[in-house]
Structure formats: C-alpha cells, structure tokens
Amino acid sequence: MKPVCVGLLGLGTVGGGTVVVLGRNADEIARRAGRGIEIGHAAAANLNRARELGLSDARLSADPAEVVRDPDVDIVVELFGGYEPARTLILDAIAHGKHVVTANKALIALHGNEIFAAARERGVMVAFEAAVAGGIPIIKAIREGLAANRIEWVAGIINGTSNFILTEMRDRGREFADVLAEAQRLGYAEADPTFDVEGVDAAHKLTILAAIAFGVPLQFDKAYVEGISRIAREDVAYAEELGYRIKLLGMARRTAKGIELRVHPTLIPERRLIANVDGVMNAVLVKGDAVGATLYYGAGAGAEPTASAVIADLVDVTRALTTDPENRVPHLAFQADALTDLPILPMEAVETAYYLRIAAADRPGVLAEVARILGDRGISIEALMQKEPVPGVEHVPLIMLTHRVKEGRMNEAITRIEALDGVAGKVVRIRVERLDA
Numbered sequence: 001m002k003p004v005c006v007g008l009l010g011l012g013t014v015g016g017g018t019v020v021v022l023g024r025n026a027d028e029i030a031r032r033a034g035r036g037i038e039i040g041h042a043a044a045a046n047l048n049r050a051r052e053l054g055l056s057d058a059r060l061s062a063d064p065a066e067v068v069r070d071p072d073v074d075i076v077v078e079l080f081g082g083y084e085p086a087r088t089l090i091l092d093a094i095a096h097g098k099h100v101v102t103a104n105k106a107l108i109a110l111h112g113n114e115i116f117a118a119a120r121e122r123g124v125m126v127a128f129e130a131a132v133a134g135g136i137p138i139i140k141a142i143r144e145g146l147a148a149n150r151i152e153w154v155a156g157i158i159n160g161t162s163n164f165i166l167t168e169m170r171d172r173g174r175e176f177a178d179v180l181a182e183a184q185r186l187g188y189a190e191a192d193p194t195f196d197v198e199g200v201d202a203a204h205k206l207t208i209l210a211a212i213a214f215g216v217p218l219q220f221d222k223a224y225v226e227g228i229s230r231i232a233r234e235d236v237a238y239a240e241e242l243g244y245r246i247k248l249l250g251m252a253r254r255t256a257k258g259i260e261l262r263v264h265p266t267l268i269p270e271r272r273l274i275a276n277v278d279g280v281m282n283a284v285l286v287k288g289d290a291v292g293a294t295l296y297y298g299a300g301a302g303a304e305p306t307a308s309a310v311i312a313d314l315v316d317v318t319r320a321l322t323t324d325p326e327n328r329v330p331h332l333a334f335q336a337d338a339l340t341d342l343p344i345l346p347m348e349a350v351e352t353a354y355y356l357r358i359a360a361a362d363r364p365g366v367l368a369e370v371a372r373i374l375g376d377r378g379i380s381i382e383a384l385m386q387k388e389p390v391p392g393v394e395h396v397p398l399i400m401l402t403h404r405v406k407e408g409r410m411n412e413a414i415t416r417i418e419a420l421d422g423v424a425g426k427v428v429r430i431r432v433e434r435l436d437a
Contacts, residue, residue, distance in 0.1 A: 003036030004318045007067035007098070009089060010079035011044035011053065014103055014130070017303030018077065018310050019053045029311060033318040037311075043067045068093045075317055077310060078102040087111050094118045094126070099321075101313040103130035103306055109204040109220040112211075116331040123325040127313035132205040133158055133282045135305030136298040137312065142212050142286060143333040149288030151213040153253040155435055158205045160280035160300045161189045161196035162228050162248040166265075167278040169236045170245065176231060188280055198227030199248060199263040206250035209284070210261050214254055214342065215334035219261070222344035226264035235357060235428060238399050239267050242383060244355070244432070245275040251433060258343035260350050267355050267401075267432040274435065285435060293435075348408035353382070353432035356402065358417060359395040359424040360386075366422035367398065373416045374402070377409045395424045401432065 008015060022029065022037060030036045042050050043064040050060050061067055068076055068089055076093040078100060080086050086107050090100050091114075100119070102108065108115070108131050119126045129139045133156070142151065157163050161183055168179040180197065183189040195201040207220040228248050239246050249266035252259065268275040273295055277283040282300025287293050299305035320328055330336060360366045367386070374381065383401040390396070402410075414427045 001035040003030075003038045004033075004074045004314075004321070005040035005072050006037060006314065007070055007073035007076045008039050008042040008079070009064045009067060009077065010081070011042060011046070011049045012079065013303045014306045014310065015044070015079040016049070016053055017307035018079070019055060021304055021307045021311055023054065029315060033315040035318060037314050037318055041067045041070045041073055064089055065092065068098065069096055073098060074321070075099045075101060075314060077314070078104060079310070080104070081106070083107055083110065087115075090115055090126070091118055094122050094124055097122060097124060099124045099317045100126045101130075101310060101317060102126070102128050103310055104128070105131035105201070105204040105208060109207040109218055112208070112218045112331075116336070119331070120325075120336055125317050125320060125328060126331060127317055128208070129313050130306050130309035132208050133284060133296070134298070134300040134302060135308045136282060136284065136296050136300065137309065138209070138284045138296050139212060140312075141294070141296060142209065144329060146286065146288050146291060146294070147333070149290045151254070152287045152289060153251070154206075154209050154213050154284065154286050155252075155274065155433065156202075156206065156209065156250040156282070156284040157247050157274060157277050158250050158282050158284065158300060159196055159199075159202040159248055160282060161193065162199075162202070163277065163282070164188050164280045165197070166228060166231070166236065166246055166248065169231070169233050170240065171278075173233055173237070175233055176229060197229050199225045200227075202248060202250045203263045206252055206261065206263055209250070210252035210259060212333040213252060213286070214259055215332070215339050216259065216342050217339055218332070219344055222261060224262040224264065224347040224350075228265050230428075231265055231430075232428070234397070235355075235430065238357065238385070238397070239355065239430075240270070241385065242267075242355075242399070242401060243270055244268060245270050246430065247275065247277075249433060254342075255345065257349065258345040261344050262347060262350060265430050267430055269434055272435055348411065349406060351404050351406050353404045353434070354400075354402045354410055355428075355430040355432055356400040356414075357428035358398040358400070360398040361394060361422040361424070362389045362396050363422065366420070369420055369422065370398070370417055373413050377405070377413050379403070379405045379409060379413055
C-alpha cells in the first residue's frame with residue numbers, strides 16, 4: 001500500500017526529533033499503522049537543517065503554505081508553536097482536506113473550539129497528544145482508556161521548568177532567581193520564562209485536559225493562573241517541616257456547582273507519589289469513579305519524548321484514513337453535540353486548605369488577633385508553627401495550615417490580618433491539596 005505522505009511544518013527540537021524517530025523506527029511504525037509513513041514535504045526557516053536531518057529526498061520549502069496546499073500531502077504536522085501563523089496554516093490545511101497533527105498546546109487551548117469545528121465540517125482529524133505532557137500519552141488515556149469512567153478530578157505537574165526550579169529550591173536551599181538563571185543556561189527555560197514560571201504554559205495544558213475529562217468546551221480564559229515567582233526558599237523549607245512539598249499544580253475538579261480550573265503553587269503531602277516527581281519530569285493524576293486514582297509519569301518535553309507522541313498521532317490518523325468520519329474518536333472525547341455547559345467556577349468559590357506565613361511581631365496578643373480573624377470567618381487551624389525570634393529582628397515567622405475553606409473567605413481574612421499593627425508586609429498564602437484517592 002502506498003505510504004502516507006506527511007507535510008512537516010517546523011524542524012526545531014520536536015520537528016527534528018520527529019524526523020529522527022520516524023526514520024529510526026520506520027519498519028516498526030509501519031507494522032503498527034498498516035502502511036508506511038514518510039515525510040514528503042517539509043518547511044523550515046533554515047533548509048540546511050532539513051538536509052542535516054537526512055530529508056534530502058523530501059520536497060523542501062521556505063513557505064509553509066506550499067506544504068499545506070501540496071496535493072500529495074495527506075497529513076500536515078504543525079510544530080511551529082505559537083498562535084500565528086500556526087492557526088492560519090492549520091485552518092488552511094483543514095480547508096484543503098488535510099488531516100492535522102500538532103503539538104501546539106497554546107493554539108489548542110485558545111483556538112481549539114474553532115479548529116475542531118472546522119475539522120468536523122470538512123471530515124478530517126486533528127490530533128494533539130503531544131500538546132500535553134510531552135511523551136506521556138495522557139490525552140489518549142483519558143479520552144479512550146478511561147472512557148467508562150466519570151472523571152472526578154485531574155491534577156498535574158505539567159511544566160518541567162517550574163518543577164525543576166522548585167526541586168532545586170528544596171534540595172539545595174537555593175533562591176528562585178538563581179535556579180531560574182541555571183534553568184535558562186541548561187535550556188530548560190526560555191530567555192523570556194514568563195509562560196513557564198507564571199503558570200501560563202501549565203494552564204494551556206490543563207484547559208485541554210479539563211475539556212477531555214469533563215466534556216466541556218475549551219475555556220482557557222476562565223482558568224485561574226498563578227505562578228511560582230513569589231515562592232521563597234523559606235516556604236519550601238517550612239513546607240518540608242510540615243510534611244509537604246510545594247509543586248506548581250494544575251487542578252481540574254468537577255463539583256456540584258461547576259468545574260474548578262486552576263494552576264497555582266500547591267502544598268502536597270510528601271507521601272503522595274506525585275509529590276515525589278522531581279526535576280523536569282511531568283506527572284498527571286486522574287481520579288475516575290470506576291478505576292480510582294491512576295498516575296501517568298514521564299518526560300514532559302524534549303525532542304524524542306514529544307516526537308513519540310507526535311508519531312503516535314500519525315499512526316492513529318493513518319489507521320483512520322478510511323474510517324467513516326462519524327465514527328472516529330471525538331476530538332474532546334465526547335461527541336461534539338454532547339458537550340455540556342457546566343460553568344467554570346470563579347476562584348473565590350473554590351474550596352481548599354491553605355498554608356499561611358505571617359510576619360508577626362514578637363509580643364503577646366498578636367497570635368490571638370490572627371486566630372480571632374480566622375475564627376470569625378469559620379476558618380479553623382490544623383497546624384501551627386512559630387519560629388524562634390532572632391535577636392534584633394522585631395517580627396518572627398508564624399506558619400499555619402488551615403482546614404478547607406472557600407477562597408473568598410480566606411481573601412477577607414488575609415486582608416484583615418495584613419491590616420493588624422502586629423503584622424508586617426503581605427501574608428504568604430499557598431493552597432494545599434491532599435489528593436486523597
């Protein structure tokens with residue numbers, strides 16, 4: 001049978017990895033797909049890169065539109081990243097009847113609804129396994145492997161850069177800025193690390209996971225996003241003393257009133273497996289009503305791990321080329337006309353436990369005032385730790401863990417606490433998730 005012709009857009013880290021793995025494992029991939037998969041046309045800013053990767057037999061173009069409109073191309077693989085020109089190219093590919101594979105989480109999170117609607121109308125597939133957690137097949141696991149379950153919640157460490165930084169802060173007692181600089185030197189963080197350290201990248205991925213888990217449209221604009229740039233090394237150390245580890249956690253939970261969709265630093269009990277995911281590794285914990293909790297762990301980025309997911313999508317699309325479009329696996333797991341309009345909850349309505357660090361004056365009565373403010377709002381204290389005063393320092397750290405309470409109440413309490421004469425500066429607040437299953 002004639003091999004499937006792939007048009008490849010982008011020959012950077014992931015694009016290069018895709019070429020290498022496709023070439024190295026060509027026979028194995030063909031055995032799985034039922035026919036060969038070959039790159040017939042590629043576009044890149046640097047065409048010498050294509051030749052270095054051994055694509056001398058493929059057509060090479062500087063203009064990606066030539067790949068998209070090539071009548072010989074069956075599947076377009078978009079690995080440029082970003083919003084444009086990726087969105088325009090993918091919609092153009094769909095309009096020309098091409099199936100699409102992409103690793104572009106930002107594009108899917110923001111424009112996926114539009115792209116999937118266009119694909120359904122044209123009868124083509126859009127596959128995006130590589131958009132979340134690199135080489136971990138988490139989309140397929142939730143969409144297909146857990147199809148019998150009512151998913152209750154999904155929790156993920158889905159940004160390797162932030163996880164590397166927090167791991168180094170914990171293991172070596174280093175400051176955030178120092179570790180970030182090292183992450184940039186090692187290539188884990190971009191020159192502008194905002195998307196990674198401020199939680200935006202993780203929120204893109206969580207938006208996709210939530211849509212697949214709960215059968216709702218993609219709604220990135222409603223996600224609560226908070227990064228790790230304000231995490232201090234003392235908070236990492238205090239969390240350890242209390243038996244917790246701080247992770248940048250993406251949390252999507254179904255509740256009676258709607259869906260929680262949030263990314264923020266989180267204390268997780270150190271005994272949980274996911275709390276022990278260190279360095280640049282990723283992990284996603286999924287709780288289904290029938291299966292219970294399942295954990296998916298692996299490399300969340302990198303040339304070949306991400307290429308693994310890209311090529312898995314190519315195999316899926318190849319297998320489905322002759323399938324009735326009405327009987328294919330839906331893009332967001334649920335049939336398009338069966339998506340629900342469950343609301344995304346505002347952060348003020350979300351209920352969690354909290355870690356609080358308060359700079360309190362070393363004098364009688366301050367702790368009582370803080371406790372009264374919390375008690376007036378129905379916030380109970382689970383654990384309390386007060387550090388010894390340092391000679392010459394007026395304020396001492398007061399560390400608290402609270403029981404679960406709505407964010408709105410905690411916001412009110414923190415505002416009142418910060419107004420006390422015996423409290424200096426801002427209260428440090430980190431949410432706590434115990435991830436019981």
